[in-house]
Amino acid sequence: MSIKNIETRQIKPTHPGEMLIPPYLVNEHYDDRYFDVVNAIEEAKHIFFQGTGIMDILSAAGQRRKEFRIGETGFGAGRLLxxxxxxxxxCGITDIAVTYNSVELHPITSERMASILGGFRTEVGPLIDLLVRAYSSIEISRPGWHQIQLTRPFGILTLNLWIGEALEMVRALTIPCDTWFLDGHGPKKNPDIWRYELLMAIG
Structure with missing residues (x-):
């Protein structure tokens, strides 16, 4: 399988008053921006974390080691991670073991990742540095699984990143995920990531 890296360009406003989208936030392959220019981090927390009941599951575990498995379609620049x-x-909970299974068909370089996430340094600068440094060790031209393990105040996070097609990744999982983050570009821009066969495999 051929892995193609993504280039970016600038999207210009089409209507008066519309914001100019910075070039580093635009995925050239899909002609679409990666995420909201201003509130991407808080947007992710509201939509994906508060909406999936993660805290309820972790709190219900009590004093036992808390394990949580997440699947994501569309790793991109690692914004959700x-x-x-x-x-x-x-969150105030410790001893959490998170397994984060994500997929990316068109991986970006670590330099591009740093540029894309650079607008959020005030909020999460140390985390950006941590992820970019860890991601730089991945051989993005090699398809298949790549694993990174990070120690955090909440516990251990294991990133399993599949370089390749999403359906292949879902079929390669040996343990079901507790929740899925469907974060690929929209159906009009990237219909493959929203096709029926893939969504049925995710369940």
Missing amino acids: IALMDFLDN
Whole structure:
């Protein structure tokens, strides 16, 4: 399988008053921005974490070691992973073991990742540095699983990143995920990530 890296360009406003999208936030392959320019971290917490009941599951575990398995379609620049670590670092629960299974068909370089996430340094600068440094060790031209393990105040986070097609990743999972973050580009821009066969496999 051929892995193609993504280039970016600038999207210009089409209507008066519309914001100019910075070039580093635009995925050239899908002609779409990666995420909201201003509130991407808080947006992720509100939509994906508060909406999936993560805290209820972790709190119900009591004093036992708390394990949580997450699946994500569309790793991109790691925005959701950054937001998740920040969320869990400040949740007040410890001894959590998070397994984060994500997929990316068009991986970006660590330099591009740093540029894309750079606008959120005030909020999560140390986490950006941590992820970029760990991600730089991944051989993004090699398809298949790549694993990174990070120690955080909340516990241990294991990132399993599948370089390749999403359906292949879902079929390669040996243990079901507790929740899924469907964070690929929208159906009009990236219909493959929203196709029926994949969504049925996710369940």
